[in-house]
Amino acid sequence: MSKNKLNYLEDGGDTPEIDDCCDHCGLPCRGDRVDADGKHFCCSGCRIAWQILAESGLCDYYNIDSGLQVPTGQIANRREYAFLDDSAVVDTLLDFQNGELAYVTLHIPDIHCSSCLWLLERLPQIEPAVLDARLDFLKKQLRIRFQLENISLREVVELLASLGYAPQLSLEDLKKDTAVKADRGYLQIGVAGFCFGNMMLLSFPEYLSINELAAEFRHFFAYINLLLSMPVLFYSARSFFKSAWIALRQKTLNIDVPLVIGMLALFGRSLYEILSGSGAGYLDSFAGLVFLLLIGRLFQDKTFDALRFDRDYRSFLPVSATVVQDGQETQVSLNQLKAGDNLLIRHGEVIPLDARIVDGEALLDYSFITGESEPVAVAKYEKAFAGGRQTGGLLQLEALGSVSESNLTELWQNDTFVKDEEADLVSFTNWVSRYFTAGIILVACSTFLYWQSVDPALALNAFTAVLIIACPCALALSAPFTFGSVLRVLSRKGFFIRHVNIVEKLAALSDIVLDKTGTLTHSGNSVARFESTNGRPPLTEQEKSWVYSLARQSLHPASRALSQLFSSALNAPVQDFNESVGKGISGIVDGHSIKIGSIAFAGGNAHGDQQASAHVSIDGRLRGAMVLRASYRQGIDGLLKRLSGMFSLTILSGDNDRERAQLSQMAGSDAHFHFGATPQEKLDHIQRLQDHELVVAMVGDGLNDAGALKQADVGIAVTESTSLFYPACDAIVEGGRVIHLADFFRFTRQAMMIVRANLAISLFYNIIGLAFAVQGNLSPLICAILMPVSSISVILFSTGMVHFLERSLPELNLQETPAAKGIRHSKLTEQFEERPMTEALGG
Template identity: 40%
Template sequence: MDAENCFHCGNEIIKKDEVLFDDKKFCCNGCKTVYEIFSLNDLTCYYDFQSSPGATPQDIQGKYDFLDNEEIVNKLLDFQESNTHIVSLYIPHIHCSSCIWILENLQKLQSGISTSQVNFPEKKVRITYNSEKTTLKEIVYLLSTIGYEPYISLENFDEGKKKIDRSLIYKIGVAFFCFGNIMLLSFPEYFEVEEFWINQYRGFFRWMVFALALPSFFYSASGYYVSAWKSIKSGMLNIDIPIALGIIVMFVRSTVDIIFGYGQGFFDSMAGLVFFMLLGKLFQQKTYDFLSFERDYKSYFPIAITKILPNGIEESVQVYDIEKGDRLLIRNQELIPVDGILISENGSVDYSFVTGEAVAIEKKSGDKVFAGGKQIGKVIEIEVLFSVSQSYLTQLWSNDVFQKRVEQQHKTVTDKISRYFTPALLALAFISFIYWFFIDITTAFNVFTAILIVACPCALALTAPFTLGNVLRILGKRKFYLKNALVVEQLAKVDTIVFDKTGTITTNKKTSITYEGEPLNDFDLKLLKNALRGSNHPLSRRLYDFLPNQEKIATTSFEEVIGKGIFTTFEKGSIKLGSSQFLEHMSENTHKKTKVHVEVNGVYKGSYVFNNQYRKGLEQLFATLSKKYQLVILSGDNDGERKILEKMLPSSTVLVFNQKPEQKLQYIEQLQQNSRNVMMVGDGLNDAGALAQSNIGIVISENVNVFSPACDGIVDASKFESIGFLMNYSKNAMKTIYMSFGLSLLYNVVGLSYAVTGELAPVVAAIIMPLSTITIVSFVTIMSNLFARNK
């Protein structure tokens, strides 16, 4: 094979064009050049993933000269800040693990590229590069040189990436036409009609059947041959190998029958097999498309943002209600959800969510700010350029930089079964064929094809992803927003739940606030209100809402120390507020209540006392969870409310107070060292470290922009009392997976027992196969919806 096919792309070599290099044969200089590039950069293991995985590079000289135009490049970029640029390119040639590997190692081929991530289902690669070291044009030429030319449509870039593939529909149409007509022409054979049939038309109709079988065999079933061939070349056995083998054997045997006059063969069974299998594939594809649509467009996680109305009133709105031209208020540590223009005098934006580098970039009025940035320091205002892209926010949330390395148990189970299933299936088919060959050749053939068809593990492979995808959809409708399907599995393993106190088990909305100390005058209140305006801390938001409206004045500096307090300066004064330790000259209060102390122009004024209102259903939730989990309250506040919590919560609940953010992280780490599987529930503002350290981090969202890459899930505050349901449902989801695994294997065992004994015709097996897929999908849908209703 190596002597006749190109080492790089696998195409047949025309002798006059043959190129020899490094003891290997190539079909052209282009393929030789690609191999040479990989060889020089120590990337030849590209060829270890799959034999001849590459594509022949095309001559594109001058084709991408339009990328010299800066205005055009800016339209194609996802992100552009100083010298860091990010672009997503659609690459049609992506098809295997070799493609993923080489495209995620582009930094070895071009120094300006820092990272590249492949989205395999969408055939896209997201490239982050330094614009001072390389350009988009150079990157596109590099990709084209190594056989991965991107598709770029200037007029309709987004739609170009989402072309609808109708080839499966066409193949099903052809298969159905062939199957129906073959069955129609076969009626005389079925009913053994002799009078009219015996004379001169039997041969004619048989060859008509043969002609009708050709499109089904060569066109409709072609995908199975391609997949099987690629699988054999890569040394990995997939289920398409026995399916393709069964179709080919059926076609060859039927052709022999017609040529030698033994009968009309099994063309009806073959056409029926192809039709029903393609129908099953379409059903599976539509199922995935439906889940994808539900996930991408309906399961919005509740990121809220503050919108400034024309009359100056500020209101909290969902991000997907934002429109072009709206004016938004962005506070300290708050995510910028859309591209916009900075209206405020200046700002400082951290793009670590996008680039992974936590270096704040200074902005001035009129500068463009990109979605995914995080404001650092004083409050800013921006004008929206584009409405929010939920898929872009989801992409940020799922950035590999912030992914936790979790064990993919359900994938491992599926992979293990598939790895041994195909060889075992082939062995069983050949053994059964040999056994029946000495008894009855026709039965032997029937048994062989029926085994290959009926044992297709499509339903087995569909079980885990479909169950978890359906679970994500159901949870999204109930305002539980999980990062990905693996989080469901991790939730099922949790044995310890750690809750933050302020903003998590306490609500921001119902709080009784009183003031103790020297009365604040109008000027003091104005400074206090404007200082609080820039903070996202739960106590700051509550106090801000509690104070009467004041004239808005600009800050000259804003500093917020996480977990301690705020120091803000204005043109005509300064204000410091927070804990007693943060104000330094104050001693800890003896009553141990939650307080925010106030100091104006260096003079201590007094403190606001918070009588916390705990969330509805807290006692019942903890009573339920304590039966299955170790519960911990981990708070940065003093222990003034210890006695209240001890009365409210189960006696087994561990209460830990006066914890700084770094101490919370260390506490989680200590639990994990004691073999505990920890879920942290917090507000996402001052416990990001603990959320990232925990096995599962869940953020409670209450009219605050709490988008955080550290968390694995976001729960709407209104669903706080339903966290018990979330935990129980995740366990039931895993039960559903194992039950459907068992159901799928039971189907295979029963089907094979009939196939081996010769009591199952191939066409019946072909009908049963998609039915098994429908059965599994129906089963997991019913079970996951049933468990969702179960209180």
């Protein structure tokens, strides 16, 4: 990963001159600057990337989107992609191969601007064995066609990685999914629209009541209309019939049932009129209805291509692991790992299963699992849990079980992850349609009975007219357009919702459960502070310079953090420098003995702050300690107060309760707190709330919240960057936007009110139409006007109101990095964040 560019403590100390910026990625060069051909680079990865571009004459890359950040070049770890030599893995990754040619689709999270597109599609210029490269920008997918005999998949991936576009290859990517569904939606709309347009044209004589038109033409037009309505009925409208049939079989009513009744009445009556020659029918209205409804479906099925809402542990674990067998290193795919295997884990790699440490110094970063940002040292022969990322040197492990038996994956065996959640959905529209359906059948039948006694010839006519006009198309369009607009508006504000149904659940929330670490606090952005020991004076400038001088002698992360903290101090010569592994460092500066390290090493008693990572003593007296504290997000107290005013608020943390006082002061007295909760306890807590018929939203980030997020009615994942891991969820909120959650919730409630108002509007139109229908005189013209007008006024009201209310939402703050700005400009909804601490640490 990137080296020496982003110190993980942003101290703002020595801001580099502009000359010191890397000529490839533009980041400031620190430490090991690499010079070549009169240019300088922050690392050899960037130099190689530049060299590849220069040799291929592709240096225009730097000029395309000026001001945007170029991804840092990486020197591929020689073994990192070794698993791509395994032909079984390659076969699952390739889309298609025929011996010579192969197609592969790779997901590349680092794509963020148009120069990425420019460069990646010119891959054949860099490597002739690559024949063709095609990028889908929003999905961040690169589809490559290459000659298998001249280049292997591994070499393609390594080339991409050396340019800074490392593809994401995880276990989950080995499962293929297809995007046929979206295409079928377009086809259905296209066919319906085509038929609708032509039928309207042929129905014009009817609209204009041109009676002098010869009867043969009328019949001719009517039969062509009938012909054109066939694809609409049997192809485009199929999904409505299917959905209504499923609902009826489950003995419930959804909105599709009255729609289908209306459609069948329209079609049946038209068929009768045309075949009997008594009239022209309403087939144009029928096609128009299906066309509008399909557009509504398309609008509500907004998806965010760059986001995945269904990720589980598989996407976090690597595809394979290095196993040592008889002194030989081989890549074994995760599913084939078994207890007793000897694994090799290198710096930056993730431990795929629970294992015992056999050799090496383990410094494991469990931040994805526990949310705790500080790496944990694990001693030899102790257990290391799956999901930990090694941040030290080489590690030798002995597997204790298979991947599915590990602690991490156990949570996914829970029933919550198996159940089908869409099955029990009761939306407002479906709830209304129960009464609606009963209502129209009642009105239709009483109309029939009335006319049966007055004028039997008109009875069937009036009956079908009621069914036609009462077809709740306006109602059916209300929720898709309102919630579809909400989805789009909120995505512009940094809040991404998986599906329109979730908006409705958000509006009905009664309880909010918040995780603390990573949700209320910044994850991976701890702030280092030096806290003086009680009763001792703070460090003077001179003392700081002594500590600084000693600390910079060591490469230990704690020492580096400490030297960053005091980086403004002067450097002084250090004598008798001594580093005791696992304890600390000592030395003599200006004749004073300085010790930095564990509390025992620094000479204090064991009652010191356990959270501190480095204690400092001067001349044998303990003076203080450097503490890494996760900082709360700015404005979080305001959010907590507002949320506890709107909902019943619970804060559920895996941490200990040392910050209880601070939290309860921020959240007010009504909030509940639970500390030290395990992932299972979090899930159980949500379940208990739901047992009391409460609608619960869970807001969390790490894998430890994954169960609770899944169990909750609405699981909201917090992520600093959507290219990082986040668990499966219903909605995703950008880290910086968490404090606006209360506004987002209020917005969904307002949207629900719009849907209710739409119900009134559509009922109003229905009553007007029914007034015509019960009298038995429904002309095709009235039908052709009333239906689209009611639908379109509902669509306009929904989208208009949502966009009017959008103004009350907080604006996105554009004072971010230039890269983030560029992404906003290029309409990408994803925020480019600085590399998180976990990656920057590994330098």
